Amino acid sequence: MEIQNVINDASSAAFERAQALLPGGVNSPVRAFRGVGGVPRFIDRGAGAYLYDIDGNQYIDYVLSWGPLILGHAYPAVVEAICAQAQRGTSFGAPTELESELAELVIAAVPSVEMVRFVSSGTEATMSAIRLARAYTQREKIIKFEGCYHGHADPFLVQAGSGVATLGLPDSPGVLKSATSNTLTAPFNDLDAVEALFKANAGQVAALVIEPVAGNMGFVLPREGYLVGLRQLCDQHGALLIFDEVMTGFRVAYGGAQAYFNVMPDLTCLGKVVGGGLPAAAYGGRREIMQMVAPAGNMYQAGTLSGNPLAMVAGIQTLREIAKPEVFERLTGVTSTLCQGFWKAAFKNSIPFQAHKAGSMWGFFFAGDEVYDFTSAKRADTVMFGKFFHAMLEQGVYLAPSQFEAAFVSTAHSDELVAQTIKAAQAAFASIRS
């Protein structure tokens, strides 16, 4: 194994300083490396597919800011657009034409979206979408899935994935029982469980919200027919279907998971790629439902920095670039090569393992049996994951520091970098065997 990145003195010092100032030394839990141990790398800069830490180590980055950077770090057209906009002002608190420009791109791309409202984070998007669903249906309950993560708003912090799963936390203290008493949960990929919930709560379910491809319990694909089945159950029971495409939007396909699987939700939440690496997110859907949002209607939702011009131009440039047909063809090919390469290397070392993908989003488990829900995801070997993660980090490959996260590729991940990553994986599997 070719070890490159073992010196992390500067990151260690920075982490010590940060821990005295910020809870856990970070501003979002998974970054703290608690799922894998060790010192989180403090980042100096990013360029293309690479991250550089403050000790001068270079990494091929498969986290990409947790998904947004589909063009890689500091993509020139995006940086130029942000700089040009910054010269003209960073925020106005008044409408700009940029918001309509990005809205037109979103509506053209995402098949079920006819109108859109921009917000600043995925959390705001999902929180607002369920408020809207409740207002529209005049019902109170929602169904979510074990291991799915929809941001940190109170009603969603029930059996949540991502950092909640990484840290093995129970549902969060501080969240009132009354805030979650209308949240029903079902296992992912189990239509019968959803049908039973609808029957037991007849006429009370406003919406079913799902990550159509789960990326916050690790990467888990929906089984054949599952999303169509959910669509049918929602129709039968008068509930709205909400796809949380914060992660999958513009990622598994340009039109998101709904285009990839050809299943249309009533409302869609977007984030990450839509802001091109700046804080923008959105919710949108059928015009008739979206017209309920204030000031067109009376469902209230607002934001000082919503539709921020810097974020709008970053989103516009990003979507323009990735709309080119050849982009997704290449991204999908690169992701397939990575998954196959990892899987073959694990197999060669007799390590129970699986890797899966959709478009430019992928993930893997140290598990021999099929992973199809949160329970089976939790059976995966997190100790092996931790060893593999560090073996890769030492060879200059930056993966998400938790088994319960997904991985991403960008247009900057060349065939050469992918080959280098697979070579590192071969060495990592060999080093962690037994």
Ligand SMILES: Cc1ncc(COP(=O)(O)O)c(C=O)c1O
């Ligand atoms: C599927 C999904 N929904 C919602 C969120 C929340 O987004 P944010 O972190 O921007 O609030 C995330 C990520 O954190 C996510 O992956």
Ligand SMILES: N[C@H](C=O)CCC(=O)O
């Ligand atoms: N899984 C989360 C988002 O997709 C990871 C981001 C975070 O919690 O910081």
